[in-house]
Amino acid sequence: MIGIIRSLGRWGLSTFERLGRGHLFLVQILAGIPGLFLRFSLVIQQLFSVGVLSVLIIAVSGLFVGMVLSLQGYYVLVDFGAEESLGVMVSLSLVRELGPVVSALLFAGRAGSALTAEVGLMKSTEQLSGMEMMAVDPMRRVIAPRFLAGFISMPLLAAMFSAVGIIGAFLVGHGLLGVDDGAFWSQMQAKTDWYDDILNGVIKSIVFGFVVTWIALYEGYDALPTSEGVGRATTRTVVHSAFAILGLDFVLTALMFGEG
Amino acid sequence: MLQKKSTEITVGMFVAAGIAALFMLAMKVSNLSDFSDEVGYQVIAEFENIGGLKVRSPVTMAGVRVGRVSGISLDSVNYNARVTLSLYSTFDNLPTDTSASIYTAGLLGEQYISLEAGAEEEFLQNGDVVELTQSALVLEQVIGQFLFSKAEGDEE
Amino acid sequence: MPLIKIRDLHFSRGDRVIFEGVNIDIHRGKITAIMGPSGTGKTTLLRLIGGQLHPDKGTIEVDGQNVHQLSHSGLYALRKRMGMLFQSGALLTDLTVFENVAFPLREHTDLPESMIRDLVLMKLQAVGLRCARDLMPNELSGGMARRVALARAVTLDPMMIMYDEPFTGQDPISMGTLVNLIHRMNDAMGLTSIVVSHDVDEATEIADYVYLLSGGKVVSEGSPVDLKRSSSQWVKQFMQGLPDGPVPFHYPGVDFKEDMLNPEVSP
Ligand SMILES: Nc1ncnc2c1ncn2[C@@H]1O[C@H](COP(=O)(O)OP(=O)(O)OP(=O)(O)O)[C@@H](O)[C@H]1O
Ligand SMILES: [Mg+2]
Numbered sequence: 001m002i003g004i005i006r007s008l009g010r011w012g013l014s015t016f017e018r019l020g021r022g023h024l025f026l027v028q029i030l031a032g033i034p035g036l037f038l039r040f041s042l043v044i045q046q047l048f049s050v051g052v053l054s055v056l057i058i059a060v061s062g063l064f065v066g067m068v069l070s071l072q073g074y075y076v077l078v079d080f081g082a083e084e085s086l087g088v089m090v091s092l093s094l095v096r097e098l099g100p101v102v103s104a105l106l107f108a109g110r111a112g113s114a115l116t117a118e119v120g121l122m123k124s125t126e127q128l129s130g131m132e133m134m135a136v137d138p139m140r141r142v143i144a145p146r147f148l149a150g151f152i153s154m155p156l157l158a159a160m161f162s163a164v165g166i167i168g169a170f171l172v173g174h175g176l177l178g179v180d181d182g183a184f185w186s187q188m189q190a191k192t193d194w195y196d197d198i199l200n201g202v203i204k205s206i207v208f209g210f211v212v213t214w215i216a217l218y219e220g221y222d223a224l225p226t227s228e229g230v231g232r233a234t235t236r237t238v239v240h241s242a243f244a245i246l247g248l249d250f251v252l253t254a255l256m257f258g259e260g
Numbered sequence: 261m262l263q264k265k266s267t268e269i270t271v272g273m274f275v276a277a278g279i280a281a282l283f284m285l286a287m288k289v290s291n292l293s294d295f296s297d298e299v300g301y302q303v304i305a306e307f308e309n310i311g312g313l314k315v316r317s318p319v320t321m322a323g324v325r326v327g328r329v330s331g332i333s334l335d336s337v338n339y340n341a342r343v344t345l346s347l348y349s350t351f352d353n354l355p356t357d358t359s360a361s362i363y364t365a366g367l368l369g370e371q372y373i374s375l376e377a378g379a380e381e382e383f384l385q386n387g388d389v390v391e392l393t394q395s396a397l398v399l400e401q402v403i404g405q406f407l408f409s410k411a412e413g414d415e416e
Numbered sequence: 417m418p419l420i421k422i423r424d425l426h427f428s429r430g431d432r433v434i435f436e437g438v439n440i441d442i443h444r445g446k447i448t449a450i451m452g453p454s455g456t457g458k459t460t461l462l463r464l465i466g467g468q469l470h471p472d473k474g475t476i477e478v479d480g481q482n483v484h485q486l487s488h489s490g491l492y493a494l495r496k497r498m499g500m501l502f503q504s505g506a507l508l509t510d511l512t513v514f515e516n517v518a519f520p521l522r523e524h525t526d527l528p529e530s531m532i533r534d535l536v537l538m539k540l541q542a543v544g545l546r547c548a549r550d551l552m553p554n555e556l557s558g559g560m561a562r563r564v565a566l567a568r569a570v571t572l573d574p575m576m577i578m579y580d581e582p583f584t585g586q587d588p589i590s591m592g593t594l595v596n597l598i599h600r601m602n603d604a605m606g607l608t609s610i611v612v613s614h615d616v617d618e619a620t621e622i623a624d625y626v627y628l629l630s631g632g633k634v635v636s637e638g639s640p641v642d643l644k645r646s647s648s649q650w651v652k653q654f655m656q657g658l659p660d661g662p663v664p665f666h667y668p669g670v671d672f673k674e675d676m677l678n679p680e681v682s683p
């Protein structure tokens with residue numbers, strides 16, 4: 001019994017310690033960001049590996065999610081004779097929820113895990129301490145550019161996801177199921193609001209990008225410098241990011257759409 | 261160097277594509293494109309009951325959209341609902357005796373305001389009040405009245 | 417005044433005590449060798465000097481500044497004047513050999529590209545790898561990687577260089593070249609060098625002064641000639657590589673016989 005309580009206490013303490021270090025880490029990252037505007041090429045390099053390389057998976061998934069939504073939505077709506085609302089249904093679900101959430105989950109799997117593995121390996125091969133001894137601060141040179149790149153990429157990727165998804169939904173809805181294209185677009189435009197729906201979705205994706213990149217970099221930087229340690233850190237990145245995305249999504253949704 | 265250049269180009273395309281996607285969401289998917297109506301003019305209409313009318317509900321005339329609801333408040337004197345209608349400036353020739361009614365789009369659809377032109381020579385100006393209004397039909401009331409009159413008819 | 421002054425240094429990792437009361441002076445313009453059995457903490461000592469680890473007690477002064485009381489920027493300014501050759505090389509794996517050597521220049525200077533090229537090729541020529549400049553670190557052998565790291569450690573022309581095992585993994589020819597190189601750099605550029613090594617012959621050949629570390633303490637110090645003539649059992653054993661003597665070969669712990677006979681003893 002005492003043993004259980006003790007291990008619970010140990011778990012609690014180590015969790016709080018990790019949380020504390022994670023926040024210190026974030027402060028250090030943010031302190032490194034202003035200097036990056038003088039050396040933006042570092043960020044561009046990272047935008048390539050974090051952002052550009054994620055475009056394919058985001059676009060393909062977005063297309064299919066949109067097409068499936070269209071198909072499923074049509075069969076529900078047609079029973080009420082409301083298949084004209086297909087456009088609204090698809091656009092609202094994509095823009096408010098699926099776009100930010102699914103693209104953030106994909107981003108965590110594609111870019112987040114790669115960031116963790118990269119930073120973890122740099123640590124375990126002493127590249128980070130090597131930089132320190134060359135008087136190059138790895139927080140500024142390695143971590144901060146990656147953070148900024150993740151933060152910039154995520155909302156762009158989420159917007160691409162939603163846009164491609166809506167196009168996919170239109171192709172299926174109009175081309176396959178024969179929904180009138182005028183009704184599809186005009187209903188969508190009438191009911192989708194720029195501030196309430198689209199901008200709130202963008203804010204969500206900005207928050208997710210911030211959190212996922214933070215988790216990924218911290219896990220890499222904090223990983224045990226062994227192959228197993230890096231492997232575990234990569235897994236943790238994906239799991240913790242998924243929890244954080246879904247939990248935050250609930251909170252943000254309640255805040256944004258609560259009084260609607 | 262060459263590699264660096266191609267990286268920069270692809271990153272540029274990536275950012276452009278992202279912004280294009282946002283732009284498409286703004287213009288094609290959402291109603292941002294008709295936010296120009298902010299430059300229109302506003303009139304006020306009082307209703308006894310507005311039912312499920314909301315801010316940003318459409319205002320139409322003969323089925324054509326002419327504006328939207330921009331504000332709803334309660335008149336503290338006569339306990340009526342005061343609804344502010346923002347009308348597009350292109351429709352600036354509505355007669356002062358125009359009437360406003362709240363209808364429902366379809367059986368379960370959302371509610372909107374429909375305007376019907378009167379015959380006066382003068383036109384509504386910014387801040388004017390629409391005098392003739394017809395409240396929303398509240399389904400429960402309609403059913404209640406129907407049952408009531410039916411019961412009365414049976415007694416006779 | 418010595419360039420580096422270490423006084424009463426105590427350091428431990430968890431329960432394991434690495435240093436207890438070490439005093440070392442490193443003199444300017446000299447090559448000082450630090451030798452000792454594997455696992456005594458030579459690499460740890462270099463990291464303490466570089467400010468990457470913090471001592472539990474005691475001070476380390478480099479050029480009159482207490483390393484562990486410097487601000488972040490003060491420490492980084494000091495590190496610009498220190499070169500360090502890591503035991504593993506610690507090359508940046510996503511950059512070519514050329515870019516690795518150019519890295520400190522690109523980070524800390526605004527030199528034009530042509531000047532960077534000249535400087536880098538000069539350093540690479542010195543370690544015999546000028547024509548390997550387009551290889552990636554994973555295409556190098558261990559010894560080559562160490563030489564690239566050496567070239568990188570000296571690109572900023574620091575006031576001192578710490579070499580962690582520069583000779584391991586080198587064939588006799590490059591070993592000779594490296595010994596020569598370290599010597600030449602020291603004389604020509606007035607560098608101060610700290611060489612950590614197991615290679616008794618090479619280390620004593622280039623060093624002006626030698627510290628022998630063991631069991632968390634400085635066991636012996638002196639010029640190579642003094643040490644060779646030393647009467648201490650310990651020094652004799654280490655300098656001549658004898659298997660029997662006071663230096664333990666094993667990581668400390670329970671006795672071998674006891675360990676074999678008693679399966680309950682936790683590992
Ligand atoms: N990260 C670490 N965590 C815990 N203990 C460590 C760590 N790094 C090193 N040690 C311990 O510190 C001691 C000194 O290590 P160090 O690397 O300084 O030895 P060394 O003298 O350089 O050995 P070698 O000559 O083999 O390179 C070792 O006994 C090792 O077990
Ligand atoms: Mg070592």
